[in-house]
Amino acid sequence: MKVLVVGAGLAGLTAATDLAARGVDVQVLEARDRVGGRMHGIEVAQDDWADAGAAYLGERHTELLALMAETDLKAVPTAMEGASRFALTAPDATAPDARSVPGRFPPLSGVALGELFDLLDEVTRTVRVDAPWLTPDAERLDSITAAEWAEENLRHPDARLFFPLFLGEMMAAAPADVSVLHMAFYLRSGGGLRYLNAFAGGAQESRIDGGAHRLCEVLAARLGDRVRLGEPVLAVEQDGDGVTVRTAGGAHRGDAVIVAVPPVLADRIGFRPALPEPRSSDRTAPGCAVKVHLIHPSPLWREMGLSGWSVSSDGPLLSTVDDSPPGGVGVLTGFVTGEEAKRYAALPLAEQRAAAVAQAALLFPGLPEPIGFHVTNWLDEPYSRGCYAALFGPGDWIAQGPGLTRPHGRVHWAGTETSTEFFGLMEGAIRSGRRAAAEAAHDHPTSGSAL
Amino acid sequence: MSADDIVEIFRRVLETDDITADSDFFLLGGDSLLGTRVLSAVARTRGVELSFEDLLDAPTPDALAKKIAGVTR
Numbered sequence: 001m002k003v004l005v006v007g008a009g010l011a012g013l014t015a016a017t018d019l020a021a022r023g024v025d026v027q028v029l030e031a032r033d034r035v036g037g038r039m040h041g042i043e044v045a046q047d048d049w050a051d052a053g054a055a056y057l058g059e060r061h062t063e064l065l066a067l068m069a070e071t072d073l074k075a076v077p078t079a080m081e082g083a084s085r086f087a088l089t090a091p092d093a094t095a096p097d098a099r100s101v102p103g104r105f106p107p108l109s110g111v112a113l114g115e116l117f118d119l120l121d122e123v124t125r126t127v128r129v130d131a132p133w134l135t136p137d138a139e140r141l142d143s144i145t146a147a148e149w150a151e152e153n154l155r156h157p158d159a160r161l162f163f164p165l166f167l168g169e170m171m172a173a174a175p176a177d178v179s180v181l182h183m184a185f186y187l188r189s190g191g192g193l194r195y196l197n198a199f200a201g202g203a204q205e206s207r208i209d210g211g212a213h214r215l216c217e218v219l220a221a222r223l224g225d226r227v228r229l230g231e232p233v234l235a236v237e238q239d240g241d242g243v244t245v246r247t248a249g250g251a252h253r254g255d256a257v258i259v260a261v262p263p264v265l266a267d268r269i270g271f272r273p274a275l276p277e278p279r280s281s282d283r284t285a286p287g288c289a290v291k292v293h294l295i296h297p298s299p300l301w302r303e304m305g306l307s308g309w310s311v312s313s314d315g316p317l318l319s320t321v322d323d324s325p326p327g328g329v330g331v332l333t334g335f336v337t338g339e340e341a342k343r344y345a346a347l348p349l350a351e352q353r354a355a356a357v358a359q360a361a362l363l364f365p366g367l368p369e370p371i372g373f374h375v376t377n378w379l380d381e382p383y384s385r386g387c388y389a390a391l392f393g394p395g396d397w398i399a400q401g402p403g404l405t406r407p408h409g410r411v412h413w414a415g416t417e418t419s420t421e422f423f424g425l426m427e428g429a430i431r432s433g434r435r436a437a438a439e440a441a442h443d444h445p446t447s448g449s450a451l
Numbered sequence: 452m453s454a455d456d457i458v459e460i461f462r463r464v465l466e467t468d469d470i471t472a473d474s475d476f477f478l479l480g481g482d483s484l485l486g487t488r489v490l491s492a493v494a495r496t497r498g499v500e501l502s503f504e505d506l507l508d509a510p511t512p513d514a515l516a517k518k519i520a521g522v523t524r
């Protein structure tokens with residue numbers, strides 16, 4: 001038996017690893033000239049790596065932690081000591097003004113934020129996380145955007161100010177891009193509001209030592225020449241006794257195929273016979289995140305008693321985190337998400353740099369010019385179209401949800417967007433790869449190896 | 452608002468029954484996000500707007516009940 005895998009992100013590599021362990025012949029076809037997909041490292045100083053894509057994990061990410069243990073990768077805790085900085089101004093205010101606050105609590109009305117979180121918790125609880133389209137009231141929740149929901153439900157200006165920042169942090173979404181059903185599903189799938197929001201004891205508890213991309217590199221190295229780079233898949237054709245996958249470079253034959261790419265990209269592949277329904281719609285937003293890294297000789301903000309955590313209502317850096325490798329250079333990661341990401345991504349590099357450096361100096365007074373500056377723009381990555389993950393807009397869950405994991409003959413589906421557990425995260429990608437591998441092995445057990 | 456009422460709020464927000472009048476919210480897994488939900492519950496039932504610092508300062512149902520009584524007196 002031979003299984004072809006489209007995409008060498010974490011989902012595809014996990015599926016291929018599982019199948020290889022079962023003695024199945026596998027071939028992974030990856031469009032890019034690197035593995036890892038949305039997990040990507042940049043070397044910001046000699047032997048010091050920053051995560052340009054996925055970075056954080058927590059103890060509930062059990063499959064990820066098991067895979068890390070098995071591949072000898074360690075978790076490093078995210079440092080969070082010291083005060084936070086907040087620059088939160090109402091849209092009509094004049095000069096932004098940053099202030100220090102102990103802990104991570106923004107200097108806004110606690111009661112107003114509590115009301116916001118009560119409302120979010122309430123809608124999150126109603127979701128059928130294993131099948132969001134079966135949620136009571138799914139039709140209504142899937143027909144309105146999070147922006148409309150906020151307009152209707154949030155009274156206090158502080159709640160209105162904070163909600164888009166919170167959604168940007170959680171899912172890189174602009175409220176107008178996601179349905180309420182998707183927002184609620186995402187928050188529930190990831191472990192609930194508190195878990196997703198927390199560093200210590202939450203989903204941002206640690207990072208992978210040396211960079212998240214290393215996990216994919218180790219898996220790919222083990223698979224060896226079973227992973228082929230620079231092979232964008234264009235078409236998947238099934239007939240009576242197998243499947244042919246066509247890439248720019250040639251054709252590959254197998255008994256089954258696992259397509260492990262984001263929904264928007266799966267829809268660009270030509271399937272014969274055609275898919276019964278598309279996997280995305282024109283309301284499916286690709287997610288909008290730009291990650292910025294400011295490199296300093298050491299984490300200078302710690303000397304000022306600051307943790308590196310900041311939240312700003314004016315961009316470009318809507319939040320910052322200290323991602324410095326232990327004992328290495330200082331890495332201040334800036335997140336540019338939602339609408340701000342679209343605007344920032346369009347600027348020339350020099351302007352991106354000037355805006356980020358100026359903002360960092362306002363947030364961390366006395367912070368000098370960085371010794372290194374990196375921008376990773378996920379909006380324009382032709383082979384990602386979904387970051388952190390695809391954002392399902394109004395109607396998407398009801399129309400496409402039930403089909404996301406349903407095999408199409410010999411075609412099986414993986415990718416973090418096909419996992420209802422930890423959707424959008426590395427953990428979801430692994431779980432999806434495991435499921436798809438088990439499915440493919442089960443459905444095509446006795447077929448002979450195709451040569 | 453009695454300490455018992457606040458015990459109920461802590462139970463709901465922290466999702467555990469293991470709360471008594473001298474349980475510390477932050478030692479039982481409460482963080483700032485969950486803390487705001489205690490503040491909104493107090494505001495809803497008692498009409499008192501506490502700040503997050505008030506909860507840091509009075510993190511047990513007992514202490515918080517006294518603080519609320521102090522504000523409303």
Ligand SMILES: Cc1cc2nc3c(=O)[nH]c(=O)nc-3n(C[C@H](O)[C@H](O)[C@H](O)COP(=O)(O)OP(=O)(O)OC[C@H]3O[C@@H](n4cnc5c(N)ncnc54)[C@H](O)[C@@H]3O)c2cc1C
Pocket residue numbers: 006007008009010011012029030031032035036037038039052053054055056057231232233234260261262265269289290291378383384386387388389414415416417424425426427429
């Ligand atoms: C900026 C950013 C921050 C993030 N932060 C976190 C975080 O902190 N924690 C966390 O858990 N997750 C985070 N994520 C999400 C995480 O990266 C993803 O959930 C996970 O990596 C998805 O893996 P995947 O294999 O499903 O998809 P991908 O990584 O997208 O893999 C798909 C692969 O398929 C390839 N491909 C696409 N089309 C084709 C084609 N036609 N033919 C062949 N190959 C193709 C792509 O090149 C890619 O390698 C973040 C993502 C981003 C972008």
